[in-house]
Amino acid sequence: MIAHLRPACVLLALFTVLTGLVYPLAITGIAQAVLPSQANGSLIVRDGKVVGSELIGQSFTSQRYFHPRPSATSAADPQDATKTVDAPYNAAASTGSNLGPLTGKLVDRVKADIETLRAAGVQxxxxxxAVTTSGSGLDPHITPENALTQVGRVAAARNLPADRVRQLVEAQVEGRALGLVGERRVNVLRLNLALDALRS
Structure with a gap:
């Protein structure tokens, strides 16, 4: 029995070290050497301070900024840990809403979002x-069409010509990966940082 147990324990220890230590360290080292920005979270730094990541959406609610798509993330209810409450863009709880298309809560939220957009002048x-959440609840991108519907609101809030803001949006549009994969998109954080850099 010991003759069978010893090789099993040696192999367990060997593969634990190889797959649990050597392999992860090698991959991390390669990633740091080849793609250091991506390996460290694609962080965006302004004036020596991290302001966000290209990969994780943030909530922007001011009329002076472009708004991201709605977020379905949640957090534990501080009053009752067995329940959850809405917590938009909670990166610790990336998830979709799991609400079906006929769920009253989803229908009511989408209707309210549409009414808000119409009240803001979207024609x-x-x-x-603009009214649906992503699967992760943390999507950092919106479609160019979504960004363009917000141009009037942002331009008015900043006293900027709408054409200038529209040009900024068009300059921030990212194409499909390798020209084939995904859809054209706009990173909301990068767009808002470029907006802050504009001179009126």
Missing amino acids: GPIPPD
């Missing part, structure tokens, strides 16, 4: 990502 079709 014509409303881009779906």
Whole structure:
């Protein structure tokens, strides 16, 4: 029995070291050497201070900024730990809402979001990502169409010509990966930072 147990224990220890220590350290080292920004979270730094990540959405609610798509993330209810409360852009709880298309809560939220957009002066079709959440609840991107529907509001709040803000949006549009994968998109954080850099 010991003759069978010894090789099993040696292999367990060997593969634990190889797959639990050597392999992760090697991959981390390669990532740091080849793609250091991505390996460290694609952080965006302004004036020596981290302001966010290209990969995780943030909540912007001021009329002076472009707004991201709605977020379905939640957090533990401080009053009752067995329940949750809405906590938009909570990176510790990345999740979709799991609400089906006929769920009253989802229908009511989408209707309220549409009414808010109409009250803000959005005319014509409303881009779906302006009223629907992403699967993670933390999507940092919106469609160019969503960004363009917000140009009037942002331009008015900043006393900027709408054409100038529209040009900024168009300059921030990212294409498909390798020209084939995904959709054209706008990173909301990068767009808002570029907006702050504009001179009126």
